[in-house]
Each structure stands twice: as C-alpha cells, then as structure tokens.
Amino acid sequence: MSTDTQNTAVAQPDEHEEGENYLNHETSVWSWLSTKDHKRIGVLYCVTLALVFLAAGVLALVMRAELSGPGETMMANDTYNQVFSMHGIMMVFLFLVPSIPAILGNFVLPMQIGAKDVAFPRLNLASWYVYLAGATLTIMALLWGGVDTGWTFYTPYSKTTGGGVLWMTSAIFVAGFANIFTGLNFIVTIHKMRAPGMTWNRLPLFVWGMYATSIVQVLATPVIGITMVLLILEQVLQIGIFDPSLGGDPVLFQHFFWFYSHPAVYIMILPAFGIMSELIATFSRSRIFGYRAIALSSVAIAMLGFLVWGHHMFVSGQSVVSSIVFSLITYLIGIPSGIKVFNWVATLYKGSIWLQTPMIYALSFLFLFSIGGFTGIMVGVLSVDVHLHDTYYIVSHFHYVMMGGTVVALLGGMHYWWPKITGRMYNETLGKIAAFLIFVGFNLTFFPQLVLGAKGMPRRYATYADRFTELHQLSTAGSGVLGVGLFLVLGYALWSLKYGEKAPANPWGAATLEWTNVAALPDPHNFKRTPLITRGPYDFHLADEVFGGGDGEADGDQGLRVPDAAPAAPLEPSRDA
Amino acid sequence: MGDFWLPEAASTIAPEVDSLFLFVTAVSAILLVGVTGAMLYFVYRYRRQSPGERPAPVEESKLLEISWIVIPTILVLLVFNWGFKSYVKMHAVPSEAYEIRVQAQQWNFLFEYPNGVTSDTLYVPEGEKVKMRMSSADVLHGFFIPAFRVKYDILPNRYTSVWFEATKEGDYDLFCTEYCGRNHSEMDKVVRVVSQDEFDNWLEEAGTSEDIPLPELGKQLYSQRGCQGCHSLDGSEMVGPSFQGLYGRTDHEMSDGTTLTVDENYLRESILKPEARIVAGYNNLMPGSYSSLSERQLTGLIEFIKEQSDKEPPASDQGQTTATN
Amino acid sequence: MATDTDIAPAPTETDHHDHPAHLQHHFVSSEQQFDSAKLGMWLFLITEILLFSAMFVAYAVYRQWHPETFVAASETLNVTMGTINTIVLLTSSLTVALSIHYIQKDEVKKCIYNLGATLVLAGGFMVIKYFEYTSKFEHGAYPGGMFDPHGGHYAQLADVPFASQFFSIYFVMTGIHGLHVIIGMAVIGWVAVRAWMGSFSSEYYTPVELTGLYWHLVDIVWIFLFPMLYLI
Amino acid sequence: MSDDGHHILPKATLLKVFGGLIFLTVLTVAVAYVPLGPLAVPVAIGIAATKATLVVLYFMALRYDNPVNALTFTIGIIMVMVFITFTMIDTAFRGDMGNVDRQTMGEIEREQEAAQQQQEQIPSEQLRVAPADYPDDRGADAGAASGDGDS
Incomplete structure (x- = not known):
C-alpha cells in the first residue's frame, strides 16, 4: 500500500491550474473581508478557529503542567481557576460549537448538494463578523480581570466574581448569533437549494449531519442567549431570578443553562458523525450500511437531545422525579448513537479499505467515541452518577466525546478536504505519524483521568491529595504527546500550503459531488454547470460509468483522471429530474 | 477490577x-x-489490494x-x-437517622452536632445511619465522600441532605465538588468513622467547649472557620493581612489612605463587617458569614489574634474594651 | 422531515433569460428566492419564540411557587392601559396584514398608508408603555433588588414576599418585548420608505411580507403577556 | 405566480379575524372579573392561545403557506412546551426540600441567632462596637459590594 502521495502527481498535467478558481479570482484583502463566497467564509473561519484552538489548547497544556504535582507547582489557585475557565469557555463556545459547521459545513455543504452558494450569503459573512465581535468581547473579559467561574457560570458564584463575567456572558450572547445564522442558513440551503435530482435520500450523510445540527442550533442557541441576558441583568439590576439572596433559585439557572448546553453537545458531535460517514464510505469504497438509519438517527438524536438536559443535575438539588425521567430518556438517546457505530463498522465489511490519514482518524474516532459513549452510559446511571458527578470521570468522559469525537473527526475531515480547500496534498507519512501520536497521546491523557475520577478526584481542583499524583503525572505526560501530535499537524499543514504537491480533483476516488463535479480548486461558483443527480451519494459500484473512475491517483499507478464531462443538468432544469 | x-x-x-x-x-x-x-479485522481482511477495486455493494x-x-x-x-x-x-432518608448539620461557606465545612458541638472534622459512629442536613452561607458547594459513594450539592437557599451508614472505622476524605471559587480545591475535610462508644465519648468531651479558655477557643475557630485560608500567623502574604503582629499596630493603612490603630474595636468590626474598612493593598474577599459567630466566639477569636502580637495594647480610649482583659 | 420532497423548484418561464433586478445570482428563480427567504424568516421567528420561552419558564416556575404573590402583584397593574395596548397592537397587526394585501394587488399607496398606520400604532403602544413604566417607578416598583414599593396600592406589596420577583419578570418580559417593538418600528419605517421609492410590486414584496411576519410575532408575544401579567 | 406562498387573503377575511381578536380580548378581560378559581389560568391562557392561533393562521397566512414553514413553527412551539414542562417536573416535585426561600439559609439563621441574642441580654461589659443598625442593612451592603466587582 502506498503511504507516500508525493511522488505520483508531480508528473501529472496541472490542468486545474489554468483558469480561475475561488482563491485566485480575486486576491485583495478586501475581497476576502467582503466575500460572500461560502468557500472563502469557510477559510476565514478556519483561520480564526485555528487561532482559538491554539490558544485554548495552550491553556490546556498549562493546566496539565500545573497538575503535574499535588501542591502548587507553577501558579496560584486563582490563576488556575481562570485558566480552566478560559479553556472551557473558549473550547466550547468559541471553538467546538462553531467548528465543523463553520469550517467544513460552509466549505463543503453547498457543493455536496450541488448549489452555487448557501441561501443567504450575506448572512453567512455576517456570521463571521458577529463571531469576531464575540471573540473580541472575550478578550475584553480577559482585560477586565478574567473569568473564574468555569464554563458553566453557575449562580450565585458567577454573580459575585467581578466584571469579567459581564463581558464574557455578552461574548457568549453575541457569538450565539453567529451560530444561529449558520444553522438557519444551512436549513434553508438544504431545503431550497438542492440541485435537480438531489432528493433527500441522495443527500450525503455529512449534509444530514449538518441538517440535524442546524436544527439544534436554531432551537437551542436563543435560550443560552436569553440566559446570558438574564445573568447580566441579575448582576446589573439585581433582578433576583437566579440569586438566592434576592429570592431567586440557582437551580433554575442550571435548567436554563443546560437546556442549551446539553443540546450543544449534539451541535458538536452530530457534524462529526457526518464527517465519519463520508470518510468511512470513501476509504472503504462502499455504500454506508444502513444509510437511512444513520440519516434519521441524526435527526432523532437532535430532537431527543432536548429532553435530557437534567442528567447534568442529578445531585444539584432538582427533584428526584425529574432525575428519574431525565435518566430514562438519556438511555433512549444512547441507542441511536450506538446504531451509528455498528453501522460504520458494518460498512467496512467487504469493502476496499484504504488506510490513508483521514481513515486513520476515522478509525480512532470509532474507538474513542465508543469509550465516550460507554462512559456516557455509566454517568447516566442514577446512583453511579452520584459517585462520579463532578469528578475527573466526567472530565474524561466529555473529552472522549468532544476531543476524541469532534476534534478527531474535524482533523480527519480537514485532511480529507484539505486538497479541495488548498489545492495541495499534505505529507501522508507525517500525517500518519501525527494521527498515531494524537491517538496515543489522547488515551494517555484521558484514560488515567477516568480512573482518577472513579477513585474520587473532584474536577476543577488546582491542588489535590498526594495519592492521585501518579495518575495525574501520567495524564500530564500524555498531554505532552498529544500536544506534539497537534503541533506536527499544524506544521505540515502550513508547509503543504507552499510546498505541498498539487492536488488532483479527486485524490481519494470519492463519490460525492464536491469531488466528482468540481475542479481541484473549486470555481468561484462551484460548478461550471449545475449538476443533475441520478445516483446515491455512495454508489461506488457505479464509479466508472457515472463519475469517471476516480481511483484516487494518489494510491498508485493510475494517471490523473479529471472528472469526465461532468454529468450536468440540462440548461433548463426540469422538475421531474 | x-x-x-x-x-x-x-x-x-x-x-x-x-x-x-x-x-x-x-x-x-x-x-x-x-x-x-x-x-x-475488517481493516486487515478487506484492505485495498489494487487501486481499481470495485467491491460489490453489501446487502443490508x-x-x-x-x-x-x-x-x-x-x-x-x-x-x-x-x-x-x-x-x-x-x-429515602431513614426516619431514625442521626442528624448532623453541615454548614458550608467559602472554603470551609463546619459540622454541628445535635448537642451544639461544632467540629471541623466529621466524626461519625460506625454502623449507625447518619443524615447530613446541609446548607451554604454563600455560593453552591458540593458534599462528597468518595468512600461512601455519596454526593449532593449544598445550596444557599434551602436544605439538602444525604445519608449514609459507615461500615468501616478509619479516616476518609471529604471533598467539595461544586466549584466555589478560589480555594475550591482546598475545601476538604476528614471524615473519621469511630465506634459508637468512642463517638459518644468524643461528643461529650467536645461538648465542654464552654469551659476552654478564650484564646484556645479562638485557636479552634481559626482553623474551623477557615480563617487560616486567608490570614497567616507567620507574617506571610496571603489573601488577607497576616495576624502576626497585627494587634496594636498604630500605622495600619487603609485603602482610602487613612491609618488607624488596631484595637479590639477594629478587629471586631473587620470580622463582622469586612467591607467597612479595607486594608491598603487588599481586596474585600472576606465572606460576610462571620457575623453568625456568637459573642463568646468573637471574643475568643479576638483574644487569639491578640496573642499573635507582642505589642502592648493601644494606650488611648480603650476604656470599656480593655475592661474584659 | 424526510417526507418533504420538494426538489429544487423549477423556474418560471420569464426567469431564465432576463433575470429580475431583485434576483440574486445563486438562486434559480424568484420563486426559490422567495421560498428561501420565507423559510429563513420562519426559522428566525422560532428563535425569537425560544428567546422568549426562557422568560415564560421563569414566569411559570415562580407563579407555581408563589401564586398568591402573583395575584396580589398583578392587581397593581393597570388593566385599562393593558387592554388599550392589546387593542392597539392587534390593530397594528391588521394594518400590516392589509399592507401585504394591498401590495399583492399592486396598490402601493394603500400599502404605504397601512405601513404608516402601523408605525403610528406602534408608537402609541410605546407611549402607553412609557406611562405605565413611569407610574411604577414613581412608586418604587423597580425590578428585583431595588424593589421598594410605596404609595397608592403599591404600598401593600411591601409585605408580600417575592413581589419583587413578579416585577422583575414583568419588567424583563415587557422590556424585551418593547425592544422588539422598537426594532419592528425601525424595520417597518425602512420598508415603508422603500415602498415609497417604488421598490415593491406584486412581483416582489418579500421584505414587506417578512416584516409583517415579524410584527405578527411581536403581537403574539403580547397576546400571551397581557393575560399572564395583567389578568391572572 | 403560483398559489402556494402567494395566497392573497381577501380583505373581508382579515377584517373578520380582526373582529374575532377584539372580541376575544374583551372576553378575556371580562372573564378576569369572574371568580373562576383554579380555572382562571387555563381559561385565560386558552383564550390567548386561540387568539395567537388566529394570528398565525390568517394574519401570518400559515394556513395557506408551505407545509415546511408550518412544521418549523410547530417544532418551535413543541420545544417551548418541552422546556416549560420538563422544568416544572423539577420545580413542582422538589417535595420535602421545600421551595426557595427569600433569603439564604445563612441569613435566616443569622436572624434567628440575632433574635436569640437580644433575648439573652448581653452583659454590658462585653465587647460591643458594631454599628447599631447592624445586621439589618447587611443585605444592601453586600449587594452593593458585589456590584463593584472588586475581585
């Protein structure tokens, strides 16, 4: 199996280099800042979010460094509290929630459904600016003395701890609009902008994932917005809804907070499911097993996701009745996620599996997300959660889901679509090394935390009892490996921008429209002609007839196969297509 | 396992x-x-052998x-x-459970027994059902004893409770698990499970705290009520001013630029109303909950602080306060 | 949702060869553009509903805990003013609906008159709201921590526990609703100006229709606020 | 133009709906003065829901609109219901833990203790310095202090 993609495509004619593409048809800074092209907005988001991830990731390394010893090793409690709060807030609200939809959703989704652009391009650009405004407010919060409330802002503590909280809650309120805009845009795009012949049953599963995500974004985000407004009013006007000393109820705040923040977990993970389906289908060259089950389970998860928020509150003073109800529904939501995992594994069966970097990420995802899911079942068990709540078990559980799930899927997706976004190939060998380092580093970091939590190590502790030391040190060591892996990715990604090999139009032999009907670097309007869709998204067995082979010349001796005269829609698209 | x-x-x-x-x-x-x-297995078994492979679709x-x-x-x-x-x-708390009050505040737990004894170590008898009736003076806290597998949040505006029956003598950890601010990670206590007899003895002895001398009572309170978290006795800088050499200082500078002499009045006011006068260089981070101290406790605490200084009592206008010495 | 099988809409005959000025390049037809805009607006409306929902939850919870307080406190509100405001807002909804009716029939002038009438009614609503607010402030019926009722029938509230919660909810809900009215007025004004400049016709009136939808939602929120706060 | 989404509502319909809305407004105000006991809330909310439905179906023309829009709106409403219902499953069943108190437990206990102390008649020779109005103004002071954001 070829592991190196470098030496094959060099000799190939660079047909795609001629003519204009979305990167070179305009090049001024202003053309980027005022662009309404969904692909460019995706790139803008990509750069911004990479910076946020870098900042929040460095904070994580700092935290792990502090925890390398039981006492105070390098910072005071106050500093540590601010560091973990900022890590959580930035990762959740400014990185994970927007990440996949804003970067890959923006870039890929319209192409996958055969549209020229999203339904509301101006709104799309506005979403990026609104996001920037939110990020700016975050910086204001830092200048104002920082925030040490954790990402949950539980009252009454968040009311007593200074002005940074005001800025930070405003930041979350504002950044929420960016997500609403994106979600709203995608729903309308998927409903109204599909190319002729692109029926709901022919939608790629990434689109289904984005659709389910967008529903959650539109329905849940307004609630965190109003919750933040009420928290601000609580500080400014003392309205006494959440503050117990004024007659309010702190547990009510938790209801408001988790009504958004639990569905937000699905905002983060559903797009990852979408990417997974694309990767597994393409790199095993087979139709997704149980397409319908995967598509509909995404929507089911999105809806059920609104009924389980109370499982974050089993020991916070909510009624026993509601704990029981929430716990029961929590199990129902575990099942659709399980179905997906089984279906993905079944897709590998009798496929033609090609172990490129994106596929390695996909396989890591399957393993890591399974652990995330099983530990999720564990903390959903009422009496066991009493022991595990607010310990490192929870920390580890949600990192297995958020980092092992979302971030690993995002990395897989970035590698997969990197040729389409940049027109360059990354270095496959380094890619595999980094994927391996990330997998090992991740497990080394977070598996010890599962054990720590079960042994009773509470979360959000700057110092801890001596007997937890070894496991903490193991975890810190793992975070180092993880960090090296991630920086390696950053390094070769930047390197490939300049020195990477030119990418062909369809290096992986994928079957979705963005690979088969779009040039190596997409045209500003995506398609030369609107495609006419006559097949399912993963009909690889039709590859030769319908979309012109696409073995992926990166995997061997085949020459570059530019997509055939792309099957395009007739000039007058007709209803019965 | x-x-x-x-x-x-x-x-x-x-x-x-x-x-x-x-x-x-x-x-x-x-x-x-x-x-x-x-x-x-699938990844190995069905690995791609040649680039042109076209596997047939699998029937669902x-x-x-x-x-x-x-x-x-x-x-x-x-x-x-x-x-x-x-x-x-x-x-389902058993009705016959022995009830212990838990008062949580930033960053301390205080346990109060039915006979009025307070303790900063949680003594519980082995083999008896014990109920903790918990409340917080300020923000949310959590009550977590890993060895007992019990946990519940402590709320400021209503009582919550947990119950357990300890089965093994020994010392166990008690942690705060709901994030509560700066010293959240130092808000831990010891749970000491003892036999019923030992427990009864302890309860009786601890119940005699009325008789102990005032400075001794103050010393207990200093650790029980969490003063040690912010005020050192050796002059080292912490969140609040150190108690070493504090009493009797004549040049105690306030944040508004004034100076004053540290006497009993000032100490008392600072304990009860920390926000009234702020020492230069510090922020008012002291919880307001110390106003629940009894008169005797207050006096004890002030006596204890006085012991930390070798200075003579301030000379002037101390008529009625020095009378108690 | 999977049952919705609308395929990309077919263009109408006129569209392909000469695009109307309002048609953006990435849409195939006016029809598609209109449908997209309208679905987008409905989605926006449900975000608005969910924005208000948290306040409705707060209301429901506190009312469930302290029903007597809510009855006592709501008696201090001025039902007459509330009723007048309800009728004012309902009328403004009618005028907006009529403005859409007229633009659909190409009667631009009548459309503009109705938009103008809506603006006037919305202004009237805010004026009445202003008088209601000031009369409360005079008697110390501020939200939450500043609550210090005195004078008139407010004085009795001083002894009612949790009355401040009622006024917090009252001010937050009506305040945010009022904010929506003001935003609505700005948008209606802008639409009226554009109508005046002749941007709209029966062929293209999407902004008028979307503004109408928004305004009706503002009305619906008030339809619930009125009985909840003033009557029960 | 096709019919869906561009249905022109006759003026008569609009006026009739408006008439209905005004009638229901008058009705709900009138009913508020009738002592209905526990029925007062459901009746008032029911009338409001009817009014809202009229507005949605006719003024917003959802009745003649694309079914997707109707579905969108319905899902939004369902979510609001879910939010209210599930939150109230908690708040209605907190049972023996009781409802929220207007003050913190600490303040309540402090007040009780203060009352007890007054009864106990503190001997005059003991320390006594704190301002006389204490502890009644503590709440206000604490509120002001926390508003400053001094940490």
Whole structure:
C-alpha cells in the first residue's frame, strides 16, 4: 500500500491550474473581508478557529503542567481557576460549537448538494463578523480581570466574581448569533437549494449531519442567549431570578443553562458523525450500511437531545422525579448513537479499505467515541452518577466525546478536504505519524483521568491529595504527546500550503459531488454547470460509468483522471429530474 | 477490577454502587473489544489490494439492524432500572437517622452536632445511619465522600441532605465538588468513622467547649472557620493581612489612605463587617458569614489574634474594651 | 422531515433569460428566492419564540411557587392601559396584514398608508408603555433588588414576599418585548420608505411580507403577556 | 405566480379575524372579573392561545403557506412546551426540600441567632462596637459590594 502521495502527481498535467478558481479570482484583502463566497467564509473561519484552538489548547497544556504535582507547582489557585475557565469557555463556545459547521459545513455543504452558494450569503459573512465581535468581547473579559467561574457560570458564584463575567456572558450572547445564522442558513440551503435530482435520500450523510445540527442550533442557541441576558441583568439590576439572596433559585439557572448546553453537545458531535460517514464510505469504497438509519438517527438524536438536559443535575438539588425521567430518556438517546457505530463498522465489511490519514482518524474516532459513549452510559446511571458527578470521570468522559469525537473527526475531515480547500496534498507519512501520536497521546491523557475520577478526584481542583499524583503525572505526560501530535499537524499543514504537491480533483476516488463535479480548486461558483443527480451519494459500484473512475491517483499507478464531462443538468432544469 | 477503579468502600450503599459500576464497565469493555476487534479485522481482511477495486455493494440485513437496536435497548433498560432503585434508596432518608448539620461557606465545612458541638472534622459512629442536613452561607458547594459513594450539592437557599451508614472505622476524605471559587480545591475535610462508644465519648468531651479558655477557643475557630485560608500567623502574604503582629499596630493603612490603630474595636468590626474598612493593598474577599459567630466566639477569636502580637495594647480610649482583659 | 420532497423548484418561464433586478445570482428563480427567504424568516421567528420561552419558564416556575404573590402583584397593574395596548397592537397587526394585501394587488399607496398606520400604532403602544413604566417607578416598583414599593396600592406589596420577583419578570418580559417593538418600528419605517421609492410590486414584496411576519410575532408575544401579567 | 406562498387573503377575511381578536380580548378581560378559581389560568391562557392561533393562521397566512414553514413553527412551539414542562417536573416535585426561600439559609439563621441574642441580654461589659443598625442593612451592603466587582 502506498503511504507516500508525493511522488505520483508531480508528473501529472496541472490542468486545474489554468483558469480561475475561488482563491485566485480575486486576491485583495478586501475581497476576502467582503466575500460572500461560502468557500472563502469557510477559510476565514478556519483561520480564526485555528487561532482559538491554539490558544485554548495552550491553556490546556498549562493546566496539565500545573497538575503535574499535588501542591502548587507553577501558579496560584486563582490563576488556575481562570485558566480552566478560559479553556472551557473558549473550547466550547468559541471553538467546538462553531467548528465543523463553520469550517467544513460552509466549505463543503453547498457543493455536496450541488448549489452555487448557501441561501443567504450575506448572512453567512455576517456570521463571521458577529463571531469576531464575540471573540473580541472575550478578550475584553480577559482585560477586565478574567473569568473564574468555569464554563458553566453557575449562580450565585458567577454573580459575585467581578466584571469579567459581564463581558464574557455578552461574548457568549453575541457569538450565539453567529451560530444561529449558520444553522438557519444551512436549513434553508438544504431545503431550497438542492440541485435537480438531489432528493433527500441522495443527500450525503455529512449534509444530514449538518441538517440535524442546524436544527439544534436554531432551537437551542436563543435560550443560552436569553440566559446570558438574564445573568447580566441579575448582576446589573439585581433582578433576583437566579440569586438566592434576592429570592431567586440557582437551580433554575442550571435548567436554563443546560437546556442549551446539553443540546450543544449534539451541535458538536452530530457534524462529526457526518464527517465519519463520508470518510468511512470513501476509504472503504462502499455504500454506508444502513444509510437511512444513520440519516434519521441524526435527526432523532437532535430532537431527543432536548429532553435530557437534567442528567447534568442529578445531585444539584432538582427533584428526584425529574432525575428519574431525565435518566430514562438519556438511555433512549444512547441507542441511536450506538446504531451509528455498528453501522460504520458494518460498512467496512467487504469493502476496499484504504488506510490513508483521514481513515486513520476515522478509525480512532470509532474507538474513542465508543469509550465516550460507554462512559456516557455509566454517568447516566442514577446512583453511579452520584459517585462520579463532578469528578475527573466526567472530565474524561466529555473529552472522549468532544476531543476524541469532534476534534478527531474535524482533523480527519480537514485532511480529507484539505486538497479541495488548498489545492495541495499534505505529507501522508507525517500525517500518519501525527494521527498515531494524537491517538496515543489522547488515551494517555484521558484514560488515567477516568480512573482518577472513579477513585474520587473532584474536577476543577488546582491542588489535590498526594495519592492521585501518579495518575495525574501520567495524564500530564500524555498531554505532552498529544500536544506534539497537534503541533506536527499544524506544521505540515502550513508547509503543504507552499510546498505541498498539487492536488488532483479527486485524490481519494470519492463519490460525492464536491469531488466528482468540481475542479481541484473549486470555481468561484462551484460548478461550471449545475449538476443533475441520478445516483446515491455512495454508489461506488457505479464509479466508472457515472463519475469517471476516480481511483484516487494518489494510491498508485493510475494517471490523473479529471472528472469526465461532468454529468450536468440540462440548461433548463426540469422538475421531474 | 474494583481495586483498580474504585476507592475503598466504607458505607452500606457503596457495594451496591460498585457492583453496578463494575457491571457497566465489564459490559462496556466486552462491547468495546468486540467493536474494535471487528473493525481491525475488517481493516486487515478487506484492505485495498489494487487501486481499481470495485467491491460489490453489501446487502443490508434487517435482522442485523434490528438486533443491534433491540439488544442495547434491553441492556440499558436493565442498567437504568438497577441504578434507579439504588438512587431511590440513597434519597429515602431513614426516619431514625442521626442528624448532623453541615454548614458550608467559602472554603470551609463546619459540622454541628445535635448537642451544639461544632467540629471541623466529621466524626461519625460506625454502623449507625447518619443524615447530613446541609446548607451554604454563600455560593453552591458540593458534599462528597468518595468512600461512601455519596454526593449532593449544598445550596444557599434551602436544605439538602444525604445519608449514609459507615461500615468501616478509619479516616476518609471529604471533598467539595461544586466549584466555589478560589480555594475550591482546598475545601476538604476528614471524615473519621469511630465506634459508637468512642463517638459518644468524643461528643461529650467536645461538648465542654464552654469551659476552654478564650484564646484556645479562638485557636479552634481559626482553623474551623477557615480563617487560616486567608490570614497567616507567620507574617506571610496571603489573601488577607497576616495576624502576626497585627494587634496594636498604630500605622495600619487603609485603602482610602487613612491609618488607624488596631484595637479590639477594629478587629471586631473587620470580622463582622469586612467591607467597612479595607486594608491598603487588599481586596474585600472576606465572606460576610462571620457575623453568625456568637459573642463568646468573637471574643475568643479576638483574644487569639491578640496573642499573635507582642505589642502592648493601644494606650488611648480603650476604656470599656480593655475592661474584659 | 424526510417526507418533504420538494426538489429544487423549477423556474418560471420569464426567469431564465432576463433575470429580475431583485434576483440574486445563486438562486434559480424568484420563486426559490422567495421560498428561501420565507423559510429563513420562519426559522428566525422560532428563535425569537425560544428567546422568549426562557422568560415564560421563569414566569411559570415562580407563579407555581408563589401564586398568591402573583395575584396580589398583578392587581397593581393597570388593566385599562393593558387592554388599550392589546387593542392597539392587534390593530397594528391588521394594518400590516392589509399592507401585504394591498401590495399583492399592486396598490402601493394603500400599502404605504397601512405601513404608516402601523408605525403610528406602534408608537402609541410605546407611549402607553412609557406611562405605565413611569407610574411604577414613581412608586418604587423597580425590578428585583431595588424593589421598594410605596404609595397608592403599591404600598401593600411591601409585605408580600417575592413581589419583587413578579416585577422583575414583568419588567424583563415587557422590556424585551418593547425592544422588539422598537426594532419592528425601525424595520417597518425602512420598508415603508422603500415602498415609497417604488421598490415593491406584486412581483416582489418579500421584505414587506417578512416584516409583517415579524410584527405578527411581536403581537403574539403580547397576546400571551397581557393575560399572564395583567389578568391572572 | 403560483398559489402556494402567494395566497392573497381577501380583505373581508382579515377584517373578520380582526373582529374575532377584539372580541376575544374583551372576553378575556371580562372573564378576569369572574371568580373562576383554579380555572382562571387555563381559561385565560386558552383564550390567548386561540387568539395567537388566529394570528398565525390568517394574519401570518400559515394556513395557506408551505407545509415546511408550518412544521418549523410547530417544532418551535413543541420545544417551548418541552422546556416549560420538563422544568416544572423539577420545580413542582422538589417535595420535602421545600421551595426557595427569600433569603439564604445563612441569613435566616443569622436572624434567628440575632433574635436569640437580644433575648439573652448581653452583659454590658462585653465587647460591643458594631454599628447599631447592624445586621439589618447587611443585605444592601453586600449587594452593593458585589456590584463593584472588586475581585
């Protein structure tokens, strides 16, 4: 199996280099800042979010460094509290929630459904600016003395701890609009902008994932917005809804907070499911097993996701009745996620599996997300959660889901679509090394935390009892490996921008429209002609007839196969297509 | 496997929680190995041999799909039912339980026994059902004893409770698990499980705190009420001014630029109304909850602070306050 | 949702060869553009509903805990003013609906008159709201921590526990609703100006229709606020 | 133009709906003065829901609109219901833990203790310095202090 993609495509004619593409048809800074092209907005988001991830990731390394010893090793409690709060807030609200939809959703989704652009391009650009405004407010919060409330802002503590909280809650309120805009845009795009012949049953599963995500974004985000407004009013006007000393109820705040923040977990993970389906289908060259089950389970998860928020509150003073109800529904939501995992594994069966970097990420995802899911079942068990709540078990559980799930899927997706976004190939060998380092580093970091939590190590502790030391040190060591892996990715990604090999139009032999009907670097309007869709998204067995082979010349001796005269829609698209 | 994962079990509910935990862990491990094994096997078995491979589409199997919906559903419902039963048990406080009050504040727990004894170590008798009636003076806190597998948040505006029956003598950890600010991670205490006799003896002896001398009482309060978290006795800088050499200082500078002499009046006011006058260079971070100290406790605390200074009592206008010395 | 099988809409005959000025390049037809805009607006409306929902939850919870307080406190509100405001807002909804009716029939002038009438009614609503607010402030019926009722029938509230919660909810809900009215007025004004400039016709009136939808939602929120706060 | 989404509502319909809305407004105000006991809330909310439905179906023309829009709106409403219902499953069943208190437990206990102390008649020779109005103004002071954001 070829592991190196470098030496094959060099000799190939660079047909795609001629003519204009979305990167070179305009090049001024202003053309980027005022662009309404969904692909460019995706790139803008990509750069911004990479910076946020870098900042929040460095904070994580700092935290792990502090925890390398039981006492105070390098910072005071106050500093540590601010560091973990900022890590959580930035990762959740400014990185994970927007990440996949804003970067890959923006870039890929319209192409996958055969549209020229999203339904509301101006709104799309506005979403990026609104996001920037939110990020700016975050910086204001830092200048104002920082925030040490954790990402949950539980009252009454968040009311007593200074002005940074005001800025930070405003930041979350504002950044929420960016997500609403994106979600709203995608729903309308998927409903109204599909190319002729692109029926709901022919939608790629990434689109289904984005659709389910967008529903959650539109329905849940307004609630965190109003919750933040009420928290601000609580500080400014003392309205006494959440503050117990004024007659309010702190547990009510938790209801408001988790009504958004639990569905937000699905905002983060559903797009990852979408990417997974694309990767597994393409790199095993087979139709997704149980397409319908995967598509509909995404929507089911999105809806059920609104009924389980109370499982974050089993020991916070909510009624026993509601704990029981929430716990029961929590199990129902575990099942659709399980179905997906089984279906993905079944897709590998009798496929033609090609172990490129994106596929390695996909396989890591399957393993890591399974652990995330099983530990999720564990903390959903009422009496066991009493022991595990607010310990490192929870920390580890949600990192297995958020980092092992979302971030690993995002990395897989970035590698997969990197040729389409940049027109360059990354270095496959380094890619595999980094994927391996990330997998090992991740497990080394977070598996010890599962054990720590079960042994009773509470979360959000700057110092801890001596007997937890070894496991903490193991975890810190793992975070180092993880960090090296991630920086390696950053390094070769930047390197490939300049020195990477030119990418062909369809290096992986994928079957979705963005690979088969779009040039190596997409045209500003995506398609030369609107495609006419006559097949399912993963009909690889039709590859030769319908979309012109696409073995992926990166995997061997085949020459570059530019997509055939792309099957395009007739000039007058007709209803019965 | 239990030793690897879980801390020592020392309450009646712990074995129940543990067996459930281990059951879920075991089933998860089996499923994880199955899924990963199948995945790795397929990856090897069906690896791509030539770039032109066109595998034939696999027929979907309804039976397979239904089986992996139904089997997990049965499993999780089983687990839910199990967890639900022990959760209800955890919440049904037996009526005969011995009640201990827990007062939480930033960053300290105080335990109060029915006879009025207060303690900063939680003494509980072995083999007796004990109920903790908990409240907080400021923000949310959490009450967590890993060895007993009990946890519940402590709220400022209503009582919450947990109960347990300790089964093994020994010292165990007690942690605050709801993030509560700066010294959250230092808000831990010791739970000491002793035999019923020992417990009764301790309770009786501790009950005589009325007789101990004032400075001694102050010293106890200094550690019980969490003063040591912010005020050192050796002059080192902490969140609040050190008590060393504090009493009797004549050049104590305030944040508004004025200076004053540290006397009993000032100490008392600073304990009861910390926000009234702020020492230069410090922020007002002191909880307001010390106003619940009794007169005797206040006096004791002030006497204790006075002992930390070798200075003479301030000379002027101390008529009625020095009278108590 | 999977049952919705609308395929990309077919263009109408006129569209392909000469695009109307309002048609953006990435849409195939006016029809598609209109449908997209309208679906987008409905989605926006449900975000608005969910924005208000948290306040409705707060209301429901506190009312469930302290029903007597809510009855006592709501008696201090001025039902007459509330009723007048309800009728004012309902009328403004009618005028907006009529403005859409007229633009659909190409009667631009009548459309503009109705938009103008809506603006006037919305202004009237805010004026009445202003008088209601000031009369409360005069008697110390501020939200939450500043609550210090005195004078008139407010004085009795001093002894009612949790009355401040009622006024917090009252001010937050009506305040945010009022904010929506003001935003609505700005948008209606802008639409009226554009109508005046002749941007709209029966062929293209999407902004008028979307503004109408928004305004009706503002009305619906008030329809619930009125009985909840003033009557029960 | 096709019919869906561009349905022109006759003026008569609009006026009739408006008439209905005004009638229901008058009705709900009138009913508020009738002592209905526990029925007062459901009746008032029911009338409001009817009014809202009229507005949605006719003024917003959802009745003649694309079914997707109707579905969108319905899902939104369902979510609001879910939010209210599930939150109230908690707040209605907190049971023996009781409802929220207007003050913190600490303040309540402090007040009780203060009352007890007054009864106990503190001997005059003991320390006594704190301002006389203490502790009644503590709440206000604490509020002001926390508003400053001094940490």
